[in-house]
């Protein structure tokens with residue numbers, strides 16, 4: 001496994017692989033890898049001949065007062081984990097190489113970035129689409145795998161790829177959970193044992209919503225009211241949003257009559273956690 005920091009060197013390697021007819025699969029990450037990332041990598045490994053991951057804590061997707069500075073980083077551990085799942089190259093550029101002085105170009109998806117995390121984190125998705133577009137131009141992947149925990153991010157990237165005719169197949173990987181149900185996230189490291197208990201209400205509330213829909217409840221306000229009750233029996237957790245939306249358009253849903261995205265973001269201590277489920281009245 002190679003670690004490449006240089007943009008031009010990464011482009012050169014990818015160009016060689018492409019000329020040799022190799023399929024390049026890619027998993028972009030911000031590092032501090034966990035089992036969730038490794039699952040994306042295992043999936044990507046099967047889709048291509050060479051597997052590249054990026055480790056880059058992207059400053060343009062963090063707002064003022066967010067956790068860019070203290071975002072967890074551990075390159076040595078990440079290298080070992082990446083190697084254990086067969087990564088060929090870690091692309092790990094420096095911030096000044098991705099955004100050199102004079103940098104002024106951004107990629108923006110307009111509509112589906114407005115609700116949910118887009119409302120709570122203005123500019124976040126502009127930073128994500130910009131860095132992912134840059135990474136695609138550098139790594140030149142045929143296939144890229146993203147986690148469904150960041151469901152809105154996945155849909156935003158799909159939209160960007162479609163709208164800008166990018167020749168990359170975007171695949172989603174189901175959410176990977178801890179044994180107790182907590183969705184895996186690098187930010188879980190911020191949680192104290194008590195906070196972690198409160199955080200478990202998030203995945204529990206998704207289960208409660210599923211059960212309600214299975215019992216025949218279809219009105220969004222009723223489902224959302226119950227989910228909120230499960231999330232906030234006390235002050236250990238602060239809801240950012242709890243919403244039911246169409247999984248494709250991300251438009252709000254008032255009546256559940258097809259697969260519907262239940263998306264949750266909540267603050268637990270210093271951590272802002274997100275989770276979601278597709279709730280389908282047909283399956284239930």
Ligand code: PAF
Nearest residue numbers: 028029030058128131150
């Ligand atoms: O999901 C993430 O870790 C990041 O948003 C991504 C896609 C690596 C872009 O920085």
